[in-house]
Amino acid sequence: MKDFEYTAPATLRDAVKLLAEKGENARVLAGGTDLIVQMRGRRYQPERVVDIKKIPEVNELTFSPRKGLRIGAAVPCHIIYHNSDVIERYPGIVDAAMIIGGIQIQGRATLGGNLCNASPSADSIPALIAYGAIAEIQGPQGKRKIPVEEFCVSPGRNALQPGEMLVCIQIPQSKSNTGAHYLRFIPRNEMDIAVVGVGACVELAGRGKAQTFKRVRIALAAVGPTPIFASAAGASLEGQSVSEESILAAAEAAKSVAKPISDMRGPAEYRTHLVGVLTKRALIGAVKRARGEHVPNAVQEHESAHPVYTLS
């Protein structure tokens, strides 16, 4: 590792100043589970590392009906998935936070780091996009907000300008009749990278046979240079009745926006096929949760034909 200066500012203002002074040569440290590996591998050789964990704003994890959920950029996964508001209202976030690495990684890894690292296969990003999450950014000129689907620009690159940092991820208040689910396909449970991941969030209207989709958001991991917001696939369901057929049509629409590469984790056609399978299951899981039915977290998609994924 190249020599660098370690700093741990106690305020956002100091952090942004430390970052702005060094521009591209400074990097934020949250849980370090990507950054330290990358520094050792010499992908990044920052002159200054700015550890943000002492800053109060980035340690916030709060829910209020008006502001929804605020996940500070330095809150580690294990705190997130043990939080009762998150468990009760945002199970799609629990799905993602519980499968990032193993227990030792979850003790350190943050959703902020997962997002800023901008990997196409990052597990939390499709869940965040499905929920309509907003990234709150602080820079030398003040604050700005952008939707999470606009945050990643290419593999490993995000929309932050030099001197800027992510402060928090904000997820709107979830309405009743809403449910979400994230799942991924992976050959091994821990310590591997998703072959494909799909997150879905649905809001339903009406009951019984007359039940329809009111609002649907679907997002995909590991099938393009960035996480993909499959907005048309979600929109195609709006106003449709909740049925296998409508869900299968949306899964086809999601497949049409996937742009996977072939690599050691699977050929492109295989990944496209998986997008269809996982979109269907994510939608069914989301519908069930919207109806108040229990869908377990951290379902691993190699546990094939899990009984949960049929509509009752």
Place this chain on the structure above:
Amino acid sequence: MIELTVNGTSHTVSSDPRRTLLDVLREDLKLTGTKYGCGEGACGACTVLLDGQPVVSCLVLIGEVQGRAVTTIEGLAAEDVLHPVQEALVAEGMQCGYCVPGMALLAAALLRQTPEPTDEEIVRWMGGSLCRCGGYRAVLRAIRRAVGPGANDEVQVK
């Protein structure tokens, strides 16, 4: 300089920012029970408890542990009495032993949080530590043994 508490004793160590907690534990404090495996956080051999939370010490910069408390395998036993998890790992018989310090700390943290875990909970929790000898069933049996009787029931996890 960085001040930290390791196994109840405070230490002051050099603050070269490139050093990880793992480097300092092994090289400065000579606590070589914590093992270096992959250096990328993927194998769990360097697991320690940081303020009680299991972390991979190869992915913790020394600057981050200022004022914090670390437990390594050398600090798990109380005086001469092994922790029940250590006792059980000895009884189940491991092979090369390289993963065992990390496994023991990880399992001890599990039992503190969930005193009577199910097999599913044990498997999920222990997934972040690799055993290259493939001794996973012995680890599962050991954790059940540490929990209480019935440790030798047939292992049922797929």
